[in-house]
Amino acid sequence: MKFTPKSANYKKKVEESFHRQKFMKLINAKLVDVQPGYCEIHVPYDVNLTQQHGFFHAGVISTVADNTAGYAGFSLMEENSSVLTVEFKLNLMSPGDGELLIGKSNILKNGKTLTICRSEVFIVKDGKEKLCAAAQTTLIELKNSPDKNLINK
């Protein structure tokens, strides 16, 4: 689907919000692409991100799904809006066994209040990409509450 962003600044707005998320730095996540209604985040393998079998932890996989969904939605929201995840549902389809996690989210519907998103998370092993997880997410747009003003002090 093709979307027209309501804010000319949509890319900068997403990048700034992403860089305020200290958890992204902790897990070494990279914001790789932002388009209107689309977001892509990569997380390279690190032993500190693993579950009991040495694979990417489901918590990291869901973080990537949730964050790409949130920013895919945020890219379509008004200049002075902030975004919150209402809920998401994630299916884990293959173990996160590989050197890189790639999350990609596409907006299905951008409503006045709610935005619906679908996400895929791929695991790259020896350069080969495989579907690792898929999510469906509901986001809410909070109008007149700019993202940067919500900072917890």
Next chain:
Amino acid sequence: MKFTPKSANYKKKVEESFHRQKFMKLINAKLVDVQPGYCEIHVPYDVNLTQQHGFFHAGVISTVADNTAGYAGFSLMEENSSVLTVEFKLNLMSPGDGELLIGKSNILKNGKTLTICRSEVFIVKDGKEKLCAAAQTTLIELKNSPDKNLINK
């Protein structure tokens, strides 16, 4: 609901698996309680776990929901089984604004192959506990594949 564990060792089994999860150490998660069909995990606030507004990141909240669900289920599984999350759905109901995140999961049904779980995540602020998120999760029991043998080398 009351469950009878199939492994006398259920608590030790969960603790060992939890401590093999390096991601739990990274986010400083504590395994606080394990009962048959129940698991509780705490995560104290740390600025490295925050999203753009300075609250606990949804990825941390979902990690806690997923992990308590997985271990609540694992506590009921056979000695030589391992557990995987098939899918989960999480509603975020209040911002993770507080000093401590508490995840609690209870098994709804422990089937032969699949186990269904409900989870609540609470946020504690100034000592007051508030419902932050709720999840419903499907787990699968992999028989004859002991958790510790699956370690990625």
Next chain:
Amino acid sequence: MKFTPKSANYKKKVEESFHRQKFMKLINAKLVDVQPGYCEIHVPYDVNLTQQHGFFHAGVISTVADNTAGYAGFSLMEENSSVLTVEFKLNLMSPGDGELLIGKSNILKNGKTLTICRSEVFIVKDGKEKLCAAAQTTLIELKNSPDKNLINK
């Protein structure tokens, strides 16, 4: 949880809306109980409601889950609001093999815009009640759009 309804009329409002749903009549659903934040619906077995094995169809089970959730939420909404289901997630845990389907929904959180609900659907066989399905649902309150004014002409 205890809730205080915003409309003194909450029970009548739910009953009238329920009786406008012609699909409820088709499947012979009975609105059995409405309390603030709670709703219960029963559907007696009928061969026309079955799937390929002769059990209650998952579509009927999800109808009961969705409708009890919607009306549990609606009971807490303002006099002039209507309710829509944003999304729901349903786990089917046992076949709908029995003479009566009982749906019960309880509100977890009644927010300004969104309301979150948990539902259980039980199957009664030879008088014995068994958990058949469990759902978690997100509802939205549409203010100043009374339910009865939305009728499609």
Next chain:
Amino acid sequence: MKFTPKSANYKKKVEESFHRQKFMKLINAKLVDVQPGYCEIHVPYDVNLTQQHGFFHAGVISTVADNTAGYAGFSLMEENSSVLTVEFKLNLMSPGDGELLIGKSNILKNGKTLTICRSEVFIVKDGKEKLCAAAQTTLIELKNSPDKNLINK
């Protein structure tokens, strides 16, 4: 995605199972297309299928989503297997306001035990198709229990 069916009979198997579902007859659902990993079902508008505003009831929409998912999965399963829905999550994005409901499901992953599916339900009004709902579903394959032998007597 392209899938190779394990049963040469896959189409006949789905059609026979569909026609054993008496609930499909009650709601006048038509099985319009079955391909390996794909299923499409149509339901024409009928006043008996409506909710309180006169639109298709969410229960009918979720029936269509669930059934197309189940049969998309069933088309890939072994000759002697039957299929059950483990769980599904459905987002309702537009009211079911129109003359025809069209459900389409595509398999994302066909695993040994579990199969994951994505579904879209469209509403057609005055000949124009609009996305009405989207689902993500987990199915389980029950091997050596042929669908037709499970009939409830």
